[in-house]
Amino acid sequence: MSTETVTREEALPQRQPRRARTVGAGRLLDLVLRSVVPVVLALGAGAILLLALGRHPLAFYGDIWTNGVQNGAWQDSAIRMAPFLLIAAGLTVIFRANIWNLGYNGQFLLGAALVSGYGPRLVNEIPLWLAMAVLFLLAGAVGALWTVVPAVLKARYGTNEIITTLMMSFIGIDLASLLIKGPFHDSTTPLPQTAVLTKMLPSIPGTRIHVGLLVAFAAVLVVHYVLTRTAWGLRLQILGSSPRAARHFGIDLSRLIVVAFLASGFLVGLAAAADILGLQGYIRTGWNPAYGDTIIPFVFLARLNALAVVPFIAFFSVVSTGGDIAAADANLSTNFLLVLVGLILLFMTVIEYLGRRRDLGASYLTPGLRQALRAPLLRRGGAS
Amino acid sequence: MNARNDTGAPLVELLGITKAFPGVLANDGVDVTLRRGEVHCLLGENGAGKSTLIGILAGLIRPDAGTIRIEGVETAISSPRRALELGIGTVHQHSTLIPALSVLENLMLGDSRGVRLDRPRGERRLAELAAQLGVDIDPATRAADLSLGYQQQVEIVKALWRGSRVLILDEPTSMLTPQGVAELAKVLVRLKAQGQAIIFITHKLHEALSLGDEISILRQGRLAGTIGREALRSRSQEELRAEIVRIMFGDEARAVADVAELQEELDSVEGTARTVAAEAEVVLELRGVSSPREGAELGVEEVSLELREGEILGVAGVDGNGQRALAEVIAGQRPASAGELLLYGAPVTRTKVARRQKLGLRYVTDDRLGEGIVGALPVGLNLFLKRVGERPYWRHGRIQRAVVDGRATELVREFDVRTPSVTTRAATLSGGNIQKVLLARELSFEPKVVVFHKPTYGLDVRTTATVREQIRSLAEGGGAALVISTDLDELLEICDRIAVLSRGRLVGVVPNGQGAAERVGELMVGGGAGLEAA
Numbered sequence: 001m002s003t004e005t006v007t008r009e010e011a012l013p014q015r016q017p018r019r020a021r022t023v024g025a026g027r028l029l030d031l032v033l034r035s036v037v038p039v040v041l042a043l044g045a046g047a048i049l050l051l052a053l054g055r056h057p058l059a060f061y062g063d064i065w066t067n068g069v070q071n072g073a074w075q076d077s078a079i080r081m082a083p084f085l086l087i088a089a090g091l092t093v094i095f096r097a098n099i100w101n102l103g104y105n106g107q108f109l110l111g112a113a114l115v116s117g118y119g120p121r122l123v124n125e126i127p128l129w130l131a132m133a134v135l136f137l138l139a140g141a142v143g144a145l146w147t148v149v150p151a152v153l154k155a156r157y158g159t160n161e162i163i164t165t166l167m168m169s170f171i172g173i174d175l176a177s178l179l180i181k182g183p184f185h186d187s188t189t190p191l192p193q194t195a196v197l198t199k200m201l202p203s204i205p206g207t208r209i210h211v212g213l214l215v216a217f218a219a220v221l222v223v224h225y226v227l228t229r230t231a232w233g234l235r236l237q238i239l240g241s242s243p244r245a246a247r248h249f250g251i252d253l254s255r256l257i258v259v260a261f262l263a264s265g266f267l268v269g270l271a272a273a274a275d276i277l278g279l280q281g282y283i284r285t286g287w288n289p290a291y292g293d294t295i296i297p298f299v300f301l302a303r304l305n306a307l308a309v310v311p312f313i314a315f316f317s318v319v320s321t322g323g324d325i326a327a328a329d330a331n332l333s334t335n336f337l338l339v340l341v342g343l344i345l346l347f348m349t350v351i352e353y354l355g356r357r358r359d360l361g362a363s364y365l366t367p368g369l370r371q372a373l374r375a376p377l378l379r380r381g382g383a384s
Numbered sequence: 385m386n387a388r389n390d391t392g393a394p395l396v397e398l399l400g401i402t403k404a405f406p407g408v409l410a411n412d413g414v415d416v417t418l419r420r421g422e423v424h425c426l427l428g429e430n431g432a433g434k435s436t437l438i439g440i441l442a443g444l445i446r447p448d449a450g451t452i453r454i455e456g457v458e459t460a461i462s463s464p465r466r467a468l469e470l471g472i473g474t475v476h477q478h479s480t481l482i483p484a485l486s487v488l489e490n491l492m493l494g495d496s497r498g499v500r501l502d503r504p505r506g507e508r509r510l511a512e513l514a515a516q517l518g519v520d521i522d523p524a525t526r527a528a529d530l531s532l533g534y535q536q537q538v539e540i541v542k543a544l545w546r547g548s549r550v551l552i553l554d555e556p557t558s559m560l561t562p563q564g565v566a567e568l569a570k571v572l573v574r575l576k577a578q579g580q581a582i583i584f585i586t587h588k589l590h591e592a593l594s595l596g597d598e599i600s601i602l603r604q605g606r607l608a609g610t611i612g613r614e615a616l617r618s619r620s621q622e623e624l625r626a627e628i629v630r631i632m633f634g635d636e637a638r639a640v641a642d643v644a645e646l647q648e649e650l651d652s653v654e655g656t657a658r659t660v661a662a663e664a665e666v667v668l669e670l671r672g673v674s675s676p677r678e679g680a681e682l683g684v685e686e687v688s689l690e691l692r693e694g695e696i697l698g699v700a701g702v703d704g705n706g707q708r709a710l711a712e713v714i715a716g717q718r719p720a721s722a723g724e725l726l727l728y729g730a731p732v733t734r735t736k737v738a739r740r741q742k743l744g745l746r747y748v749t750d751d752r753l754g755e756g757i758v759g760a761l762p763v764g765l766n767l768f769l770k771r772v773g774e775r776p777y778w779r780h781g782r783i784q785r786a787v788v789d790g791r792a793t794e795l796v797r798e799f800d801v802r803t804p805s806v807t808t809r810a811a812t813l814s815g816g817n818i819q820k821v822l823l824a825r826e827l828s829f830e831p832k833v834v835v836f837h838k839p840t841y842g843l844d845v846r847t848t849a850t851v852r853e854q855i856r857s858l859a860e861g862g863g864a865a866l867v868i869s870t871d872l873d874e875l876l877e878i879c880d881r882i883a884v885l886s887r888g889r890l891v892g893v894v895p896n897g898q899g900a901a902e903r904v905g906e907l908m909v910g911g912g913a914g915l916e917a918a
Contacts, residue, residue, distance in 0.1 A: 229782055229783055230778075230781045230782055230783065231772045231773035231778045231781050231782075231783065232773075232781060234761075234765075234772055234783070235772055235773075237758070237760075237761070238758050238761075238769065238772075241758045241759070241760055241761075242754060242755060242758065244751065244754050244755040245754065245755040245756070245757070245758055245769075247717050247737075247755070248715075248717060248737075248747075248749055248755040248756070249737070249769045249770050249772065250716070250736060250737030250738035250741065250770060251772070
């Protein structure tokens with residue numbers, strides 16, 4: 001730059017860009033409002049529904065609170081959090097890259113099947129801590145393995161991963177079922193289920209909460225650190241905001257896509273291990289908790305931030321723990337809780353619409369996702 | 385003609401037009417009058433509000449305040465259809481023709497009279513309008529096979545098809561060769577003679593002066609000044625230029641020491657080539673490089689060129705003729721399917737982007753928002769996105785924020801990026817400042833060979849001057865620049881030689897100097913003609 005130009009520019013009145021704004025208090029408040037308000041509104045709308053069904057909403061919500069938090073019930077809620085957090089971490093990683101791993105159910109169940117199949121023998125043959133470590137890694141590995149086909153297809157041929165992960169998920173669910181009926185079947189019972197674990201994950205001293213929750217928290221911290229502080233996390237974010245930009249910056253896209261998929265599948269697999277080893281103890285055919293389906297809204301409510309998802313997951317765990325009992329008390333289907341989740345999604349969209357007309361749900365998404373959603377609406381001019 | 389204009393009310397009067405978009409007052413009390421048989425030029429920098437104003441006239445945008453009078457009668461232009469009914473036709477900057485349809489079919493698309501296409505009547509109408517314009521248009525040619533000049537003529541015919549009295553031309557010269565501009569000027573003269581009122585948008589001062597009967601200058605949404613026909617006739621070109629520059633930049637222009645330089649930026653400049661010694665070292669060489677097409681954009685075929693130390697080589701051509709492929713294959717963003725690339729004599733054909741970047745081979749992309757920056761990331765980090773994971777900015781994979789921000793602050797100062805701070809999100813910067821971010825990234829750390837793709841496209845005049853100055857100082861400092869641009873005036877101003885890219889092939893190289901514009905124009909047209917039938 002020539003000094004001449006500099007002096008000329010400095011002589012001009014300083015004109016700042018119009019909407020320049022750093023992350024300040026206002027923006028933070030905005031984020032909190034947009035995240036919490038949908039939840040509050042969903043509870044309000046849920047109350048109206050309860051009234052319409054002839055139940056007393058305050059009593060119902062109070063019942064949730066009583067059975068989800070009070071009298072040590074918070075420990076049950078905390079136990080539920082473990083697989084939720086791990087799946088949330090796994091989805092956060094891949095969604096940051098603007099890639100949709102929707103095969104979490106297949107990845108989860110395969111991991112769960114393997115853990116329940118090998119677990120009962122393993123915990124009795126080798127030291128418990130080693131067995132647990134091996135089982136966690138096994139579940140993670142099989143979860144990762146189940147993403148390889150979509151990952152390679154995406155990296156090499158740009159195949160739409162939404163379709164491939166869903167297909168792999170269906171295969172995974174049925175394969176898990178086959179495994180339970182076949183090699184992992186507990187021969188002592190005619191029911192299609194695996195043998196029950198004789199030793200489970202140890203509890204955190206002084207509580208009933210298994211150490212799987214610690215594993216989950218550790219995973220969330222590691223994911224958050226990697227995504228926000230490391231070069232790899234930055235590459236992932238660049239890929240998520242624009243694959244064209246990633247190519248421009250010389251990022252090896254194929255490798256990044258595959259590694260992100262593997263990491264996502266691995267974390268989902270860990271979730272399965274935590275759930276089986278810490279809570280379930282065995283698996284039977286037809287069991288598919290589909291945790292991921294209920295977790296996805298919270299991953300987006302947390303704006304793909306691995307730490308911010310924790311309070312949402314805690315909230316949902318309380319609602320689902322207390323809600324199961326509250327629903328039974330009120331003679332309602334437990335599916336009413338899914339209605340609440342659906343209402344949260346609905347109000348997320350409404351809030352977003354009010355906040356930013358026409359950009360439905362936009363600020364919950366990465367720039368790349370946002371663009372993908374808008375793309376059909378936009379004319380792609382050659383020059384612009 | 386003058387006598388006719390003075391009778392009765394003006395054809396169109398825009399009075400106090402105001403339109404606000406979130407955060408921007410695009411038009412602020414703008415008054416413009418259009419008269420029959422006159423070309424009214426609308427001049428202004430990007431973002432001055434030209435597009436909004438014509439959008440309002442064309443019925444695409446509803447104004448927040450202000451009135452529109454047509455022949456003295458207050459009228460609301462509520463939709464594009466209404467605008468057509470009122471006789472307001474628009475020729476958009478980019479072609480709106482459907483490539484697969486014939487000229488006649490394209491023209492008859494908007495005809496809602498009758499269910500069946502009345503071809504004979506359509507042909508009669510086309511012949512009538514073509515005669516009026518003094519052009520020759522074959523109704524059966526597919527739109528895809530038309531050259532850009534012809535496409536534009538068809539667009540004008542389309543705008544006139546339903547009997548327009550007002551014709552809006554939105555930057556009609558931006559895609560044309562010099563010959564094409566001359567043709568357009570002739571067409572405008574004939575349209576004026578028929579009493580059309582024409583509103584002509586441009587940001588080139590010389591076009592406004594040579595084609596306009598009246599010039600309105602917009603600045604930050606306001607009508608900054610108008611130069612009437614009397615002034616245009618009676619005063620000298622130099623006076624008028626100085627006047628327009630003063631209006632366009634207002635008080636800022638007075639603070640600018642060298643207004644003359646700004647004027648040059650606005651004007652077409654006949655190139656003055658610096659001579660690059662023939663024995664200067666070849667820094668970048670392409671030997672028969674090919675790369676296949678991606679999507680709708682052409683690739684390149686067997687491109688060979690040499691770039692010498694201290695040289696600025698321009699690549700001219702109509703948009704979409706392989707410019708992106710050429711730039712990306714040099715930058716390493718897309719593979720070469722054949723041929724060889726040599727940097728200082730060493731092959732780099734298979735070298736990755738990051739390595740080329742380190743070797744001093746840089747690429748300032750034209751897609752600034754899409755690939756040049758990541759808008760959600762801070763400005764400071766954007767300056768180092770081609771060095772992700774490298775020391776000293778990252779250590780053991782962990783970002784060193786202090787190092788990044790410190791170095792970024794220096795670069796921001798050095799390249800005069802106007803940003804509140806290095807932690808501001810890049811997306812909030814203006815287009816000119818985003819380009820400066822790109823320049824800071826590509827021109828720091830010993831740049832040697834830099835590919836500039838449309839380096840000043842969409843930038844304001846001051847930033848344009850800065851960018852061109854950067855390109856010159858790169859070459860003077862012993863680097864070399866390959867400037868790919870669709871703006872021929874720009875290439876004529878800064879380049880030593882100009883290569884012409886047509887249908888993915890280099891069809892010739894012209895040394896800059898007297899008559900270069902015409903020769904480049906001929907190559908642009910001639911190079912494509914042979915292949916058009918294919």
